[in-house]
Amino acid sequence: MSMFIALDHNGRLTTIDKASRGLACQxxxxxxGEPVIARKGLIREHHFAHHSNKDSCFIQRESLLHLYAKEVIRDALGLQLPPEPGIVPSSADPTSWWDFEGVEEEVPQWGFQPDLVAQLKDGSQLFIEVAVTSFIGDEKLERIKQAGTRTIEIDLREQLFTQHAIPSEAVKNAILKQTKNKAWIFPEPPAIFLPTSQAWQSPESPSQPMLQPEAKFSEQRFTIMGMWVSVRTLPSGSIAVRSWSYNPQITELLKSWRNQLGGEYNPKYRNWIYHLHAKEEVMARLQGMNQSL
Ligand SMILES: [Zn+2]
Known part of the structure; x- marks a missing residue:
């Protein structure tokens, strides 16, 4: 496995074709992190090799994406973002370009460390999380909420499976310009507490008002056995049900529904997924047990 990419002396990703030959590439x-030399001879394909002569490292696309995303955001000093929850977009395009005064990497916060911290023009900060295979978990989410700082998560999973080179304009655009891969973690999208029949109406139904796009995937919260249980509709139409604190009774309950109605447990997000056909039934059961209304 040859290495065709390395970090230059500024810590930026560089490809072998752009590097000066030998150690001069710095x-x-x-x-x-070891020094590498650019081998640009006549016979073998040009590549980087460790100066120490040890075997090549295998650089995962995941790590490259992570490094590259941080680099392009630092360079661009901005990001195209979906509308901030609670803010009504003023133009036809609800997304907007956010300018940053500066971007810092891995600045420790109280109990967690965002990938990037952007300084906004009004003096406030925006935390930016770059997610490829690991996403913000419950604990981090709680810390972010406690910090009360605007936080965006960029989901680059799709770029794991594309053929686009890193670096490339295509990947750069996906990082900077796409908004479907960005989600507001804080402020949270507003929770909607509507009766089942209204909350889960079909958006296609002409007699019913359309749900706001950002409300469609927002979280609905129930109090079951004294604990918060939240429901999120996934783009597929399935729902993800999650208990905010670990409670064996609720786990047993959600598991029994899964056994009856079908679905699956997602260990990564610690939530239970019920498919479209079971959605109304699950929602009705939660509504029936809900103590918060
Ligand atoms: Zn190495």
């Missing part, structure tokens, strides 16, 4: 391995 490059480092993007995986282990």
């Amino acid at each position: 490059c480092y391995c993007a995986s282990c």
